[in-house]
Amino acid sequence: MSNPIPARERLALAADLPLDQGLSLYSRVAEHVAFAKVGLSLFVEHGPAAVSAFQKLGARVFLDLKLHDIPNTVELAAARAGALGVALLTVHAAGGEAMLKAAVRGAREGARTQGHAPPRVLAVTVLTSLSAEDVAAVGFSGTPEGAAQRLARLAIDAGVDGLVCSPREAEGLRRLLGSSPFLCTPGIRPAGAEKGDQARAETPAFAVRAGADLLVVGRPVHAAADPVAAARAIAEEVSSA
Numbered sequence: 001m002s003n004p005i006p007a008r009e010r011l012a013l014a015a016d017l018p019l020d021q022g023l024s025l026y027s028r029v030a031e032h033v034a035f036a037k038v039g040l041s042l043f044v045e046h047g048p049a050a051v052s053a054f055q056k057l058g059a060r061v062f063l064d065l066k067l068h069d070i071p072n073t074v075e076l077a078a079a080r081a082g083a084l085g086v087a088l089l090t091v092h093a094a095g096g097e098a099m100l101k102a103a104v105r106g107a108r109e110g111a112r113t114q115g116h117a118p119p120r121v122l123a124v125t126v127l128t129s130l131s132a133e134d135v136a137a138v139g140f141s142g143t144p145e146g147a148a149q150r151l152a153r154l155a156i157d158a159g160v161d162g163l164v165c166s167p168r169e170a171e172g173l174r175r176l177l178g179s180s181p182f183l184c185t186p187g188i189r190p191a192g193a194e195k196g197d198q199a200r201a202e203t204p205a206f207a208v209r210a211g212a213d214l215l216v217v218g219r220p221v222h223a224a225a226d227p228v229a230a231a232r233a234i235a236e237e238v239s240s241a
């Protein structure tokens with residue numbers, strides 16, 4: 001059975017490009033992709049101007065800053081992000097309960113001061129670039145899936161709205177946490193696409209069937225000979241999964 005949410009609402013373009021190129025690419029694929037993800041490179045270079053530039057194109061902005069600091073610092077940063085009217089904001093689950101609660105509080109308060117809807121705060125569990133060996137080397141015990149589940153439980157209990165995880169972990173997180181957390185999966189690679197630095201990548205159809213709400217795609221669209229055709233093909237795969 002196909003998912004009732006249109007594919008466009010389930011796709012985010014990772015705009016990890018110079019701003020002018022990111023805006024131009026988003027405009028071309030906007031018919032298939034509702035969210036533009038502003039990440040570290042764009043935000044370090046352009047700050048809030050990068051957010052407003054995508055908002056002017058009609059994009060819902062996913063501000064992927066992966067905040068990870070002491071609670072007071074994260075609360076202040078999340079409040080500034082909330083005030084920008086972003087739809088989604090990321091923090092690292094490994095920042096711990098007090099930091100996660102501070103992020104949610106800050107994001108809601110910042111949005112309220114500007115009359116915006118509060119962003120969904122998403123906690124990054126285990127980066128999709130980490131292999132099982134990397135996960136062991138950074139000191140997590142067990143498998144990436146086990147570590148993702150422990151971090152996810154901590155983050156959801158602290159009040160975040162959703163999680164960032166590999167498509168490989170989405171099904172287990174749905175079993176553990178039910179249908180309500182918003183699950184966002186980067187590490188999306190259409191069949192045959194270059195994996196690059198993504199160690200725990202899967203196809204769009206795999207992510208949808210595993211229970212992902214939002215799929216993040218960057219290089220498979222940027223690097224395609226025809227980015228619009230690539231975005232359309234991913235949207236069709238999402239619709240028919």
Ligand SMILES: O=c1ccn([C@@H]2O[C@H](COP(=O)(O)O)[C@@H](O)[C@H]2O)c(=O)[nH]1
Pocket residue numbers: 014015016037039064124126127128129164165186187188196198216217218219220
């Ligand atoms: O665990 C994570 C968390 C965030 N990301 C971000 O998603 C995109 C993926 O881009 P691709 O070019 O499709 O690999 C990128 O902006 C990352 O910062 C992630 O990949 N994994």
